[in-house]
Amino acid sequence: MPLEESYTTEQIAQILKVSKLTVYDLIKKGKLPAYRVGRQMRVDASDLEKYKNKEKGIPLPEQTSGAVTNANLGQSSVRSIIISGQDNSLDLLTKYIERESAQFRPLRSYVGSLESLISMYKGEADIVSTHLFDGDTGEYNIPYIRRILVSNSFIVVNLICRNAGFYVAKGNPKNIRDFHDLLRSDVKIINREKGSGARILLDEKLRGAGISREQIRGYGDVETSHLGVAGVVSKQYADVGVGIEKVAHFVGLDFVPLTKERYDLVLLKTEANHPLITAILNILQSSNLKEELQSIGYDVSCTGKIIYEQ
Numbered sequence: 079m080p081l082e083e084s085y086t087t088e089q090i091a092q093i094l095k096v097s098k099l100t101v102y103d104l105i106k107k108g109k110l111p112a113y114r115v116g117r118q119m120r121v122d123a124s125d126l127e128k129y130k131n132k133e134k135g136i137p138l139p140e141q142t143s144g145a146v147t148n149a150n151l152g153q154s155s156v157r158s159i160i161i162s163g164q165d166n167s168l169d170l171l172t173k174y175i176e177r178e179s180a181q182f183r184p185l186r187s188y189v190g191s192l193e194s195l196i197s198m199y200k201g202e203a204d205i206v207s208t209h210l211f212d213g214d215t216g217e218y219n220i221p222y223i224r225r226i227l228v229s230n231s232f233i234v235v236n237l238i239c240r241n242a243g244f245y246v247a248k249g250n251p252k253n254i255r256d257f258h259d260l261l262r263s264d265v266k267i268i269n270r271e272k273g274s275g276a277r278i279l280l281d282e283k284l285r286g287a288g289i290s291r292e293q294i295r296g297y298g299d300v301e302t303s304h305l306g307v308a309g310v311v312s313k314q315y316a317d318v319g320v321g322i323e324k325v326a327h328f329v330g331l332d333f334v335p336l337t338k339e340r341y342d343l344v345l346l347k348t349e350a351n352h353p354l355i356t357a358i359l360n361i362l363q364s365s366n367l368k369e370e371l372q373s374i375g376y377d378v379s380c381t382g383k384i385i386y387e388q
Contacts, residue, residue: 083123103202106158162187162194163207192273195226209275209341213282218340231347234386239377241323244334245311266296268316276320
C-alpha cells in the first residue's frame with residue numbers, strides 16, 4: 079500500500095497562508111491531527127483536506143462505528159502544549175515532559191524570543207523561552223515580558239545561562255574585540271533575523287554605543303539560527319556574527335565573549351496552567367535534568383530558579 083503524503087508544519091503554514099504558530103495552535107486545539115517524526119510534526123494530506131472542507135462548511139463523511147477516536151484511546155484528558163524557542167535545551171526539556179508527565183503532549187515551535195512572547199500574548203503558546211537584552215536597564219527578559227504580557231499574570235523561571243558573543247575565524251585574524259570594531263571598513267557581519275535574542279542584543283549594544291546600523295557592513299544579511307551564522311563565518315563569507323559559545327566550539331570558530339545571558343521560560347499563571355507550572359518546576363529542579371544540561375555545556379547554576387512573578 080503506498081504511503082499517504084504528509085506535510086511539515088512549515089508546509090502547512092505555506093499552504094494555508096498563515097504563520098507556523100497558527101498551525102501549532104490548530105494542532106494544539108485538536109482541529110488539525112498531527113504526529114511526531116523525530117523533531118518534526120507532520121500532518122497527513124487527508125487530515126488537512128478534512129480541515130479545509132470543514133472550514134468551508136462541507137459536511138464530513140459520517141464516521142463508521144469502527145472508527146478510532148481520541149476518546150477511545152483515552153487521550154481526551156491529555157493536553158497539547160506548545161513550547162516555543164530555538165535552543166537545544168528546549169528539546170531536552172520536551173523529552174523530560176514526555177517521559178515524566180502523562181498529562182501533557184508537548185509540541186515544539188522553533189521561533190525567536192520576541193515572536194514567542196507575542197504568540198503567548200495571543201494565546202498561541204504555552205511555554206516560551208526568552209533571552210532578550212534590554213539596553214536601558216542592562217537586564218535580561220523581564221522588561222520585555224512585562225511590556226508584552228501586559229494585564230497577564232505570569233511566572234518566569236530560568237532554564238539555563240550561557241555566554242553570548244562574537245563568532246570569529248580561528249586566531250581572530252582581524253582582532254575583533256567589541257562592537258566598535260564593527261565600524262571598520264574591513265569587517266563584515268552576518269546578522270540574525272528580527273525578533274531573535276541575538277539580533278536584539280546587537281541592536282541594543284549598538285544603540286548604547288551610539289552606533290548607527292547603517293554604518294555596519296553586512297547588517298542586512300540574515301541567517302535564522304546560531305548555527306547558520308557560525309556557518310557563514312566559518313566559510314569566510316563574513317568576518318563576525320553574534321551567537322552563543324557552544325555553537326562556536328561545534329563549528330570550529332573562535333569565540334569572543336561579550337555577556338552572560340539568562341535563558342528563561344515564561345508561563346502564564348492561570349488556573350488551567352497550575353498543573354503545568356508544577357510539572358515544569360519539578361522537572362527543572364530535578365538533578366537528572368541539570369546533570370544532563372551541564373554535560374552538554376550549559377550553565378545550570380540558576381536552573382529551576384523562579385526569577386520573577388506577576
